[in-house]
Amino acid sequence: MLAALIETAIRLRGAVVAASFLLCLYAGLKLSHTGLDIFPEFAPKQVVIQTEAPGLTAEQVERRLTQPIESALGGLPGLSSLRSESIAGLSVVTAVFDERIDLYRVRQQIAERLASLDLPTGAGPPVQVPLASSSATILTFGLTGSDLMSLRDLVDWTLVPRLRAVSGVADVNVFGGGERQLQIQLDPNSLRRFGLGFNTVLTQVEQAIQRLGLGFVENENQRLELVLDFDRDLPNRLKRLAILAPSGTFLTLDQLATIQWAPAPTISAAQINGERGLVLMVIGQYGADTLTVSRSVEAALQDFEPLLAKQGVRLHLSLFRPADYIERSLSSLSAHLLVGAGLVIMVLYGFLFDLKGALVSALAIPLSLVSAAWVLVALGIKLNLMVLGGLAIALGEVVDDAIIDTENILRRLRENRALAHPRPRAQVILEASLEVRGSVVYATFIVALAFWPLLSLEAVSYTH
Numbered sequence: 001m002l003a004a005l006i007e008t009a010i011r012l013r014g015a016v017v018a019a020s021f022l023l024c025l026y027a028g029l030k031l032s033h034t035g036l037d038i039f040p041e042f043a044p045k046q047v048v049i050q051t052e053a054p055g056l057t058a059e060q061v062e063r064r065l066t067q068p069i070e071s072a073l074g075g076l077p078g079l080s081s082l083r084s085e086s087i088a089g090l091s092v093v094t095a096v097f098d099e100r101i102d103l104y105r106v107r108q109q110i111a112e113r114l115a116s117l118d119l120p121t122g123a124g125p126p127v128q129v130p131l132a133s134s135s136a137t138i139l140t141f142g143l144t145g146s147d148l149m150s151l152r153d154l155v156d157w158t159l160v161p162r163l164r165a166v167s168g169v170a171d172v173n174v175f176g177g178g179e180r181q182l183q184i185q186l187d188p189n190s191l192r193r194f195g196l197g198f199n200t201v202l203t204q205v206e207q208a209i210q211r212l213g214l215g216f217v218e219n220e221n222q223r224l225e226l227v228l229d230f231d232r233d234l235p236n237r238l239k240r241l242a243i244l245a246p247s248g249t250f251l252t253l254d255q256l257a258t259i260q261w262a263p264a265p266t267i268s269a270a271q272i273n274g275e276r277g278l279v280l281m282v283i284g285q286y287g288a289d290t291l292t293v294s295r296s297v298e299a300a301l302q303d304f305e306p307l308l309a310k311q312g313v314r315l316h317l318s319l320f321r322p323a324d325y326i327e328r329s330l331s332s333l334s335a336h337l338l339v340g341a342g343l344v345i346m347v348l349y350g351f352l353f354d355l356k357g358a359l360v361s362a363l364a365i366p367l368s369l370v371s372a373a374w375v376l377v378a379l380g381i382k383l384n385l386m387v388l389g390g391l392a393i394a395l396g397e398v399v400d401d402a403i404i405d406t407e408n409i410l411r412r413l414r415e416n417r418a419l420a421h422p423r424p425r426a427q428v429i430l431e432a433s434l435e436v437r438g439s440v441v442y443a444t445f446i447v448a449l450a451f452w453p454l455l456s457l458e459a460v461s462y463t464h
Helices: 002-011 013-032 058-073 103-115 148-164 188-194 198-208 234-239 290-310 322-352 355-378 385-417 425-455
Strands: 046-052 079-087 090-097 132-144 169-175 180-186 216-218 223-225 242-244 250-252 257-263 275-285 314-320
Touching: 002 013, 002 425, 013 355, 046 058, 046 103, 058 079, 058 090, 058 103, 090 103, 132 148, 132 169, 132 290, 132 322, 148 169, 148 180, 148 257, 148 275, 148 290, 180 188, 180 198, 180 234, 198 242, 234 257, 275 290, 290 314, 290 322, 322 355, 322 385, 355 385, 385 425
Parallel strands: none
Antiparallel strands: 046 090, 079 090, 132 275, 132 314, 169 275, 180 257, 216 223, 242 250
């Protein structure tokens, strides 16, 4: 089979050269639109469920939230293990699944089971954390300037929704506080003076501002819906809210409390170059590549630069940008390949004294690298720096095979030219290539066998 393949290549050498050129061109074009990541998806297939319960201790969270959630998830198809963490006010349950499972279908089954849970009053609903890449952080950037609450409004209502709409973004985490909150700060002295308790005021406020339908008023011509609208100028509307005192008199809420928009109690803080601000961490989706998503997020941020500058907000881009490492690695790899090809040509020409033979061996580097990368992409395998590192190692074997073949062919051609009656060049090249083919094939198989234990690993190793 090898003999027939080599003979056909020699006979149709023009077509082989043209096909090689077209293959490099096509594969290079495809690879130029292919994303690149730092690492492969090294995390196991897992789903993380978080449940908030303000005010509960770690023991109460474990007993009332974590254990019921773990019981609800038991028996899911492909479930390998359950891990949990219970801290004050928060339950985190991690379900790890078999690598062959369909993770999206499992998330739907988990949502169905969680919907039937009866959790204690005051606990939030169990929420599945967005399915993120194992590399997680795509980009971290910061914002400073203006007051913190106005900055947080801009981020929550304008910037974050736009970034979440970028393809490949799973979530955007915001650190630094300043979240706008309507606060009713009750005055204890006023409550004591009017004989009111905290729970009494709280109950009346909750009942008054419930978004319930108030019915309608109907006449002969039309039906008018009644709406209780607190959304516009909410603080001033709440100030006029009537509160019934034990004495039977009515008070307004502003007689008992200070009502205003204010920053919510902070659970995080951020500083950028010594100045308080907000830090945003963009999380990549499961299967998204870092380089492509990072560039898309940066393009979206560029659209906001005029708006941010108009409001006096300074954008601190690339506080942490993993794509920098990828771009530097690609640049370094390209430079090293060029240097390697140059050294191959110099060494071969120094030993063989044949520039054409040296170029043939050097051309094996880009042809084999681009072709192998294109095949991997066509098979659905994501490119990352570890894959490129493996291809770089394999290049040594490819160049070695090309050098052995080329050197033997040149030697046999010189011997043929010294004969009184030289044989046909094609026949000499075929025989010279077949002469070393066995040793080259066996050497390649030996290298493949050396890597076989690594390639036969079935799953990702992780700590329970």
